[in-house]
Every structure is written in structure tokens, then in C-alpha cells.
Amino acid sequence: MKQCSYCGRDNADDALFCRECGTELERPSEPPPPEPQRPEYEFMPPSAADRTKDLVTLISCRTLVAADMIASRLRAAGIESFLPDESLMQVIGWNLNTYGYVRVQIAPKDYDAARDLLTEIGQDA
């Protein structure tokens, strides 16, 4: 039996509303289904050759917004980053799903620090 929280009337277990006063009865609380853990971004470990370039791709983000957020976090930590796909994404933003990702590039010397920084952020979240 479910008891109405308003008038105290007992109602059938499957009742949605109190048959006495019409108050909505409390439903048994079901835990929300667990959200599948999807990474917001993927690290792109640079090869030895990549590390000799001016810029290496730190990570690929699914959206420009995510890439921007990472860029601003890096900037706050004193690491300059560059989004080579930014202007392209703005032009073909409507086609986001087929295009797929936005790269965040940084100087190779900053790679390890940037990765550590973002890994820490990920663990906090």
C-alpha cells in the first residue's frame, strides 16, 4: 500500500494519484541509469618525429567548445596552444558530426606539462 502524504489515505501500490484527494503519490525512487563514461577528448601521444616539429597535437576534442575550454585551461597554466581546426570548424560547424574532431596543438616542450594538467583536471571531475 502507498499512503498519501497529504491526506494519509492508503492507496493501491500501482496508484499514481491518491483516490481520496488526487495528490500525486510518491513513486518508488529509481536510481538514474548510469551514464556511460565517454572521454571528452583523446590524447595524441607524439612520436619522436612529432617532438621535433614546432607544434604537436596534444589532444583531439569532439567539439570546438571542448577544445576552447582546454585551450583556456592551458593558457591559465601558462601554456600557449593553437587550434588549427578552429576556423574550419566555424565554417562547417553544421557538419560537425561527420568532421569529427578539433585538434589542440602545443609546442612539444609543453606536452608533458599539458598532459599532466589535463589528466589532473579529468581526475577531479
Ligand SMILES: [Zn+2]
Ligand atoms: Zn490523499
